[in-house]
Amino acid sequence: MPFDNKRIKELSKLMDKLGLRRLAFKDKEGEIELEKAGAAPVITHGHPPHLAPSASHPSHPVTPQETAPKAEGKAIKSPLVGTFYVASGPGEAPFVKVGDSVTPDTVVGIVEAMKVMNEIKAGIAGRITERVVEDGQPVEFESPLFRIE
Numbered sequence: 001m002p003f004d005n006k007r008i009k010e011l012s013k014l015m016d017k018l019g020l021r022r023l024a025f026k027d028k029e030g031e032i033e034l035e036k037a038g039a040a041p042v043i044t045h046g047h048p049p050h051l052a053p054s055a056s057h058p059s060h061p062v063t064p065q066e067t068a069p070k071a072e073g074k075a076i077k078s079p080l081v082g083t084f085y086v087a088s089g090p091g092e093a094p095f096v097k098v099g100d101s102v103t104p105d106t107v108v109g110i111v112e113a114m115k116v117m118n119e120i121k122a123g124i125a126g127r128i129t130e131r132v133v134e135d136g137q138p139v140e141f142e143s144p145l146f147r148i149e
Contacts, residue, residue: 004114005141008032008081073129075144076122082113084145086135094135096146100128108146111139124148 011034015023022035078084086094086109096108102122109120130147133139 005081008034009141073147073149074124074126075132076108076120076124076146076148078111078120078139078141078143078145080111080113080118081141082111082118082139084133084135084137084139085110085112085117086131096122096128098128098131102126102128102148120145122146122148 011023011032015021015034022033024031024033086096088095088110095110096102096106102108103125104121104123106122107119108122108128111118111120126148128146129149132144132146139145
C-alpha cells in the first residue's frame with residue numbers, strides 16, 4: 001500500500017499511541033520518515049540528507065512559527081501532506097507575495113506529495129497578509145500556508 005494521507009495519519013496516530021517522537025518505516029512500496037516537531041509530525045519521504053538516519057542526527061528545531069502561527073485573518077490551508085514550494089522551480093518567481101490580491105482560482109504554491117507536484121489554489125479572494133510556511137518546509141493536512149484578509 002502506498003503512503004497516502006490515510007496511511008500517514010495511521011502512522012502518526014501510532015506514534016502518538018506509542019509515545020514516539022520519530023518513526024522511520026520502509027517496505028516494498030517505499031519508505032517514509034516522520035518526526036514530531038512540536039504538536040504536529042514533520043513528514044519526509046525517502047531520506048533527505050538533513051534527515052538521514054545517523055547516530056548524531058540533531059532533532060528538528062521547532063520555531064515559534066511552527067508551533068503557534070498568527071491567528072489573524074483567514075487562512076489558505078494545505079489540502080494534503082507534503083512539502084510546500086512557493087514557486088514552480090528553483091530560481092523562479094513565487095506564485096504570490098505578501099500584499100498580492102488573489103481570487104479563489106489563483107495558484108499560491110505547490111505541495112509535493114509522493115513525488116507529485118500539486119498546485120494549491122487560494123480557494124478564497126482577498127489580499128495576502130502573511131506567508132506562514134517557508135519554501136521547502138514540510139506541511140500537514142490543513143496546515144495554514146498563507147493568511148489573507
